Amino acid sequence: MGSPDFSLFQTSPNKRSLLHKAPSLIAEGFLFVGGASMALSLVWALLSFINPSSSFDTIITWNTTRQGLDLGYDPSEPTFYDDPNLSYSVGDATQKWDEKRREWLRVHPSFGGVDRILVVTGSQPSVCKNPVGDHLQLRLFKNKVDYCRIHGCDVFYNNVLLDPKGTGFWAKYPILKAAMVAHPEAEWIWWVDSDAIFTDMEFKLPLEKYKDHNLVVHGWWHMVKKQSWTSVNAGVLLIRNCQWSLDFIDEWASMGPQGPAQEKWGETQKSLLKDKLYPGSDDQSALIYLLLKQKQKWGDKVYLEGEYNFQSYWLGVVDGLDDITKGYMEVDRQVSKLRRRHAEKVSEFYGAMREQYMKEKGIWKENVRRPFMTHFTGCEPCSGEYNPDYTWEACWNGMQKALNFADNQVLRTYGFVHPDLLNSSLVSPLPFDFPA
Structure with missing residues (x-):
């Protein structure tokens, strides 16, 4: 059964001759090449002095950084x-x-x-x-x-x-x-x-x-x-x-x-x-x-x-996920900055903004905020076994709801959402300025 608020997800550009300057240009060219060669020699000598065992291949490396990390560098110094x-x-x-x-x-x-x-x-x-x-x-x-x-x-x-x-x-x-x-x-x-x-x-x-x-x-x-x-x-x-x-x-x-x-x-x-x-x-x-x-x-x-x-233990969480979604959507309706579309890479910025807003409003509490992590203890998805206190259907539906609840937070950055937490296949595009 889908959440009522998810019905909002549906959607209804004077040049001078250089000939007489040729001898001068050639002379200047020789001076440039000579100067550059001398500079390169000095750099090479300095690098050799700093690390005599280094070869040119290990000194000049391609920039293979990821988030500021030099992934293309591992010195020969023993570790x-x-x-x-x-x-x-x-x-x-x-x-x-x-x-x-x-x-x-x-x-x-x-x-x-x-x-x-x-x-x-x-x-x-x-x-x-x-x-x-x-x-x-x-x-x-x-x-x-x-x-x-x-x-x-x-x-x-x-x-x-x-x-x-x-x-x-x-x-x-x-x-x-x-x-x-x-x-x-x-x-x-x-x-x-x-x-x-x-x-x-x-x-x-x-x-x-x-x-x-x-x-x-x-x-x-x-x-x-x-x-x-x-x-x-x-x-x-x-x-x-x-x-x-x-x-x-x-x-x-x-x-x-x-x-x-x-x-x-x-x-x-x-x-x-x-x-x-x-x-x-x-x-x-x-x-x-x-x-x-x-x-x-x-x-x-x-x-x-x-x-x-x-x-969090899943049995105390999954039945309240629809209501938690409604609560967050209400907050987004009140704060236009939280509705702003943004790149996924800056999601932490908007997450911190939302957390601070909810704390200031006094609504950052259990059963209102999203549980950070939901643990399906007693449901064994690989073996299919489960605690006899509940059924496999409860485990299956609970996992679907939790996974789609989390996936909606990801898909929103991509412009889509699951309108029904129990339907993993169905997604709908989000209108601009959702959920205002």
């Missing part, structure tokens, strides 16, 4: 990559990582000065059992690519097991470590489960808020203290690329199949968390254990984000 003992694997301790990253950034100066984010996500290596599973996985990945393009994040999609023992929710930790080593330019690695959808494409992470922390997950400290399994959710996490994080990942993953005592850890977690549903050791329970039992060692660097929807 940690030249160490034969470098390991990308969890369990193989990496030492002095902060120093190694700083040294790499020193010899690659175009990558410094910005807190770069690498979004990491993935899926299983085999074909989905669910007939629509691969289609859903594609759309779920498109959603993440859209968000990354708008906000200038890099993205890595992995669909292989980097550690054969690390299956299920434990599969992400080998990926996280490998991503840190492969991307020393990234200050943050942002893991996003495949079934989590960005549903506010304008929202930008408040990184300044986390400047004193190394791990950000959705959760509440008061719930952790109550030893509740639902006090955090490890399906979406932001982790700093630093030595602390590598050490924490090794400690975290040691409670899973990569460690020597997974069965024992499962029993320990179950006795600690009375509402834990799974008998075996899982990464969410392992995180809560570390926060409770090793808080002095790790806790000060962990930020539990509960002030905005870092991720």
